[in-house]
Amino acid sequence: MNTESILEGGTPEVIAVVTDIDNTLGVATDETETLSAYTQRALADWLRTRDNHGTVETLREALAAESIPTDMESLVDTAYAWIRDQRQSPALEAVLGAFWRDAYAVEALDNTLSTDAVAQLEFWAEDRRALFIYAERPRVAQQALIAHTDHGDLAPLFAGFFDTRMGPSTDPTTYNTIAAALGEIPASLLFVSADGERLDAAKSAGWQTCFLVRDDDTADHAHENGQHAVVDSFAAIELV
Numbered sequence: 001m002n003t004e005s006i007l008e009g010g011t012p013e014v015i016a017v018v019t020d021i022d023n024t025l026g027v028a029t030d031e032t033e034t035l036s037a038y039t040q041r042a043l044a045d046w047l048r049t050r051d052n053h054g055t056v057e058t059l060r061e062a063l064a065a066e067s068i069p070t071d072m073e074s075l076v077d078t079a080y081a082w083i084r085d086q087r088q089s090p091a092l093e094a095v096l097g098a099f100w101r102d103a104y105a106v107e108a109l110d111n112t113l114s115t116d117a118v119a120q121l122e123f124w125a126e127d128r129r130a131l132f133i134y135a136e137r138p139r140v141a142q143q144a145l146i147a148h149t150d151h152g153d154l155a156p157l158f159a160g161f162f163d164t165r166m167g168p169s170t171d172p173t174t175y176n177t178i179a180a181a182l183g184e185i186p187a188s189l190l191f192v193s194a195d196g197e198r199l200d201a202a203k204s205a206g207w208q209t210c211f212l213v214r215d216d217d218t219a220d221h222a223h224e225n226g227q228h229a230v231v232d233s234f235a236a237i238e239l240v
Helices: 035-048 054-065 072-084 090-105 115-126 139-147 172-182 196-204 216-225
Strands: 016-019 130-134 160-162 189-193 208-212 229-231
Touching: 016 115, 035 072, 035 090, 054 072, 054 090, 072 090, 090 139, 115 130, 130 172, 139 160, 172 189, 172 196, 189 196, 196 208, 196 216, 216 229
Parallel strands: 016 130, 016 189, 130 160, 189 208, 208 229
Antiparallel strands: none
């Protein structure tokens, strides 16, 4: 597989690396249950067995504040309804964070990260590059995974986590918003992903980009795209 390991010449030093998750830090397989499918299947039972859990009590208080019944079955129904409606509720977010942490801790959800990714992230952290994640899965789900990977707790490596509350992943404005949140010029930021449309959006916003490919189909798409440095391993990424 042909790769380009050096980012564009003449670009500013990379101050921060922002990485995607799916097929980037980790590689999904046909057997991997998605986060949404697992949540749909398992959240109700998790809630029913944690009636006195602090986060469940907080969610119950949030329901009561809106005059919603707080018995367990009403709580379960409301939790699923708020998830479907993408309701921005700190109480629900806390519940989901605890639920996903438990799932990753017992490997009910796939917590496997690529060895090359972990090694390079550790190297960049030692090199004082700030590390962030921007992915379509919720921020608390990102944090749950990173704290319970098959390589251990990697949370200390990361300076922050971004999700689609910053904006759609294929909209260049989103990457402008992230750059502003970080207080950095876009050209000093590197986005690593296996998704061409997301990379195109970051590139349009002035970011440096790297197309990570772990299979032949993605490699063909990456080279046809032609806008990004292409690598088949994090180890091939050489930062300015």
